[in-house]
Structure formats: structure tokens, C-alpha cells
Amino acid sequence: MCSVDDGDDGGILMVPKTLLTEKACRSCDNAASVVLRKKDAYCRSCFLNSSVHKFRATLGKSKMLKAGDKVLSVFTRSHSSMALLHLLHSGLNEEKNKRLVFNVDLLYIDDGMVTGQDITSRERNVEEVVCLAKSFDFNILITTLSEVFSQSPKVAQSLSVDDKREDELKMLFKNVTTMTAKEDLLYQLRQKLVLSVAEVMDYGKVFTDEVGTDLAVKLLVGISLGRGDQISSEVGFCDDRHRKIPILRPLKDFTHKEMVFYNVFNGIELADLTSLTTMCPTDVSIRKTTEAFLSGLQEEFPSTVYTIFRTGDKLKAESSYTEKDKICTLCDRLIKITPEENCDAVEALNFSKQVSEPRTDENDHEAQGNCKGCSCSKKANPVFCYGCSLILKDMDNSEDFKFRLFETAVKRRNFESMREQISEFLIK
Numbered sequence: 001m002c003s004v005d006d007g008d009d010g011g012i013l014m015v016p017k018t019l020l021t022e023k024a025c026r027s028c029d030n031a032a033s034v035v036l037r038k039k040d041a042y043c044r045s046c047f048l049n050s051s052v053h054k055f056r057a058t059l060g061k062s063k064m065l066k067a068g069d070k071v072l073s074v075f076t077r078s079h080s081s082m083a084l085l086h087l088l089h090s091g092l093n094e095e096k097n098k099r100l101v102f103n104v105d106l107l108y109i110d111d112g113m114v115t116g117q118d119i120t121s122r123e124r125n126v127e128e129v130v131c132l133a134k135s136f137d138f139n140i141l142i143t144t145l146s147e148v149f150s151q152s153p154k155v156a157q158s159l160s161v162d163d164k165r166e167d168e169l170k171m172l173f174k175n176v177t178t179m180t181a182k183e184d185l186l187y188q189l190r191q192k193l194v195l196s197v198a199e200v201m202d203y204g205k206v207f208t209d210e211v212g213t214d215l216a217v218k219l220l221v222g223i224s225l226g227r228g229d230q231i232s233s234e235v236g237f238c239d240d241r242h243r244k245i246p247i248l249r250p251l252k253d254f255t256h257k258e259m260v261f262y263n264v265f266n267g268i269e270l271a272d273l274t275s276l277t278t279m280c281p282t283d284v285s286i287r288k289t290t291e292a293f294l295s296g297l298q299e300e301f302p303s304t305v306y307t308i309f310r311t312g313d314k315l316k317a318e319s320s321y322t323e324k325d326k327i328c329t330l331c332d333r334l335i336k337i338t339p340e341e342n343c344d345a346v347e348a349l350n351f352s353k354q355v356s357e358p359r360t361d362e363n364d365h366e367a368q369g370n371c372k373g374c375s376c377s378k379k380a381n382p383v384f385c386y387g388c389s390l391i392l393k394d395m396d397n398s399e400d401f402k403f404r405l406f407e408t409a410v411k412r413r414n415f416e417s418m419r420e421q422i423s424e425f426l427i428k
Helices: 044-062 079-092 119-135 145-149 163-174 179-200 212-224 228-235 256-265 286-300 304-313 345-356 362-367 386-393 399-421
Strands: 034-036 040-042 070-075 103-110 140-144 205-207
Touching: 034 256, 040 044, 044 079, 044 256, 070 079, 070 179, 079 103, 079 256, 103 119, 103 179, 119 140, 140 145, 140 179, 145 163, 145 179, 163 179, 179 205, 179 286, 179 386, 212 228, 212 286, 212 304, 228 304, 286 304
Parallel strands: 070 103, 070 205, 103 140
Antiparallel strands: 034 040
């Protein structure tokens, strides 16, 4: 209902800004160094202690990490990635409290070719990442995005470029016509490569550096891109849909602002990052528009991000999948096959598309009202989920890309099948 002139002033929901000089730390009454959510002031020491406690509590509540587990942490050079690196290093070398008992290695994926960086800049970035990992006593694996089409992705301690695959990947992104589809494709390819490396190198779990702000944006963008059925796994702490290797998000309860201050208070310096939408206007893609929208809301309403991603965290995917359900060739998610007697939103869109197309089957009139005899009822066996099919729609020429995906998927599944058959004879 309209609330104009009924005494309901929406402005009272806005939290007034608090000056840092007027606040003391809410925990120890010392001079505050940072104000979160416009009203919660903390000194440097209490803020760092609170951040460490929140991180360890997130891992502890999950009860998914056991002693000796091999964890692959994806490193992206972002604020949240640097903070995660520092938190892991501190936890693994804890002296006063209980140490983290799992083993962590880092993975850095070079996608500079996609974002327009020259080879010199990419090599310099890799060298900085390797030096950083050594300073924190972590082993790091380096690979390039072009390895996503390899049956067994190559990893090394330095940048190794395959010119042929680089050209293929460059042409692939050149054929994508919209920035929204390019961002979604880049994310899906990175996820696919991360899981492939984890599988080949025998890691049991994967860490990502996604924070609550990222998850809130991902929830809204996912719904906009037709991935609503994947939201519960995309924004929760654990995403266990991928080849028995769960993806964990230990920073899900943090915001970008908290990660920035964590790095500032620990003296962590970062280099400039380049993305697909760097120096682009806000409306260049759905993701960037959503980020700007949420940032504006978060500035005035500090609970915006928490409300969105925690609501998404409560969503549950339908578990009644059948043997007929398929796996998407691009994102490796389940494709729900809807029975003929039922109809969901995707089926409604497909039906609308079919009835809008000109009829080419001269024998359709012979069906005489029997829909099962009509050509529109002959559904092709789906190999892409609805969200990934939208990416292919935005490609000028997607046939080569589809073929590469099919070829890679078949080889990988054959390799997995062979590995299972000889697993009893392998030395662990």
C-alpha cells in the first residue's frame, strides 16, 4: 500500500552516521579506530580479535574440516583473498589458541588474457603472487584459464602459456556479445578449472574468498540470469554439488569494508586489480549495476547485505532429483528434467519460444490435437542448464565452444571411470 502522508516516514529506517571522534570501542572503551554499520565502533585490537573469532567460528560450526584434510584455497589478489591468506597463516601458526589442523595450498589462476593484460604484466603479477605465498610459507600452484579445456590441467610455480589455447580462449570471449555474458562465462570457466585442478591434485576441499557482499550480489544476479534453482548452493557456506569436492566460503559473514580494514590494520598492501569491467560505466553489465545498487543501499541501510545473503542462505534446493536429470556441460550443475505433466518457469519459456517459431513440419496437422505427436513436444536432450544456455545465446558462433566442452567432458568422464576401476591398485 502507498504510505504517502499516512505518518510512515521511511527516513527513520536510515541509521545516522556516527563520527569516529565521538565514539569509544564498544568492547573496551578505548578510542575507536573503525565504525561498522554506522554505529558499532571498535578499536584496532578488538576489531582484529573479533574478525579472527568470526573466521574460526565459521569453520568450527561447519564441522566439515578434519585433521590432515588437503584444502586448496583460491587466491585472487583481492582484499578478501589477502585477508583470507593472513587468517589462514595466523590460524595454522597459532600459539595461544588451538591451531587449524588441515593443510592448505594456494591456487592462482591467470586470466589476464581475458582482461586485456599483456604478457609482461601477467608475468609480473605471477611473480608477486609467488613471492607473497613464500612470505606466508604457503605452497602455491599457478595455472592459466586456457587450461580449462585440458583433461589434466597443468600447474607450475611460474607462468606457462600455451599460445594455441590462449588464442582459442581469446576468440571465445571475442564472440560473446554482451558484458553480462562475458562475466558469467568467466566465472563458470574459473570454477570449472578450480575443481579440475583440485580433482587432479587430489584435494578434498576448496576455499574461496567470497564475502557476504559478493554473495548478496551473486544472489540477485543469479536470479536475473536464470540460475534461481542454484541459489541455495551459490550463497551458502558449502557448495557440495561438484564431483564430491565441496567448495567452502569461510568469509561469508564478512563484508568488503571489514576486509579492507583488516588488511589496513595488519599492514597488508595490495596491487591494483584489473577486471572485465574496469573503467566501464555502471550499466555495462547486470553484475556491475547490481553492485552499484547494493553499495548505495548499504551506505544508508547497513543491514542490506546481511539481510539479502542470509535470506538466500535459508533457501533449500529441491532434493527430489531423478535418474533422468543431467549434468550441465559448462557449469557441472544438475539439470532438472521436468515431467511432461508438470511445467516450471523454464518449460514455460521454452514452450513460448516453440510456439512463436514458424512451423516447418508439414505433418504436424496430422497430430489432430494429440500434443505428443507434434514436433514441439520432441525435446532435445538438454546438455546445458538454462543459465548457461543464455551465455551461448549471446555468442556469435557457439558451435566450436560446444564441441570443445563436449570433448573435454567426455575425456574427463572416461578418465574418472578408468581411475575408479584401478583405484584399488593405486598407491596412496
